[in-house]
Amino acid sequence: MPSESMPHFEYQYLSLLREVWEHGDERHDRTGVGTRSLFGPVMRFSLADDAVPLLTTKRVAWKTAAREMLWFLTGDTNIRELVRQKVHIWTDWPLDRYRRETGEKIDRDAFEARVLDDDAFAERWGDLGPVYGKQWVGWDTYEPAGEGLFRRGTPINQIARLVDDIRRNPTSRRLLFTGWNVAELDGMALPPCHMTYQYHVAGGRLSGILWQRSCDLGLGFAFNAFSAAMLLRMLAQQCDLEPGELVWSAGDAHVYLNHEHLVHEQLARAPRGQPVLRITRKPASIFDYRIEDFEVTGYDPHPHIAAPVAV
Incomplete structure (x- = not known):
C-alpha cells in the first residue's frame, strides 16, 4: 500500500489533469471540440512487484486495452x-467516413454488424489504413527495379527486431520502434498518437519510455499507460529480464472542453488499492500471447465516467 513517503502512483496523473484543465492553453483543434493543452509533461511509474499504472479513480476496461495491444502485434489494420x-x-x-461518403445515417451497431457479416463491406469500410500494427510489424521497404522504378521489398518487423536487439545488445541506444511513417500518414484513419517507444536495460531490469505526440488525458491516457506497461512486461518476459520503470511523456497533453464533468468528478475521487498485472505463462514469442495470459488483481476502481470521443 502507498505511504506518506510513497504516494499512490495515480496522484501524478490527477495533478497533471488538474494542471491542464486549470492552466492549459485553450485552443481550437482538428475535431472542432476544442481543448486545453500543456506541452511536454512527464510521469514515471514503477513496474516492480507486478505493479501496473491502471487508473482507479474511474473504471478502466483493461481487457479492451489488452485486446487492442495484442491486435496491434498481429499487424492487422x-x-x-x-x-x-x-x-x-x-x-x-x-x-x-462511411456516413460522410455515403450519406447513410447508420448507427454503430448496424455498421459493425455489416462489417462482421459482409466480407466486401468489411474490406472496403472496416480498414483503417496503415495504422499502428502495420508500421510495428510490417513497415514497407522498397528496392530499385531498374530505370528509376522501385518494387516492394521485405517488410521490416520492428517488434521482432527489437526483441532480438534487447537480447543481443542490451546496452544499445537503438532499442526502439515507432509508428510515425511520414510517407503513409495521409492514408491512416488516425496518425499514431502513442508513436515512439524506447527501452533501456540496467541491472537486469527493462525500463521503457513512451512518447506521445498527442494525449487525450480524459480518455486516451488510461489505455495508453496500461498498454505500454503491458507491452514492457511482455518484452521483459521474452528477454528474461525484470520490469523496471515506465516513463510516460507527451508533446500535446490535453483535455477536451466537453470533458469538464469528467475532470471534476475524477478529481473529487481518491485513488485506492494497488492494481497488479500478472502474465500467467511465457509463450514461444512476443506474437503468441493471448488475452487469457493476462490477469489483473487488486483492482477496485471507482465507477466508470462516460465521456464522448472526439473523432
Missing part, C-alpha cells in the same frame, strides 16, 4: 477482428 471481440474503440473513425 481492419476493425473486423476487434469487433468480433466486442472491442469498439476504433469503430468511430471508419463509421464517420
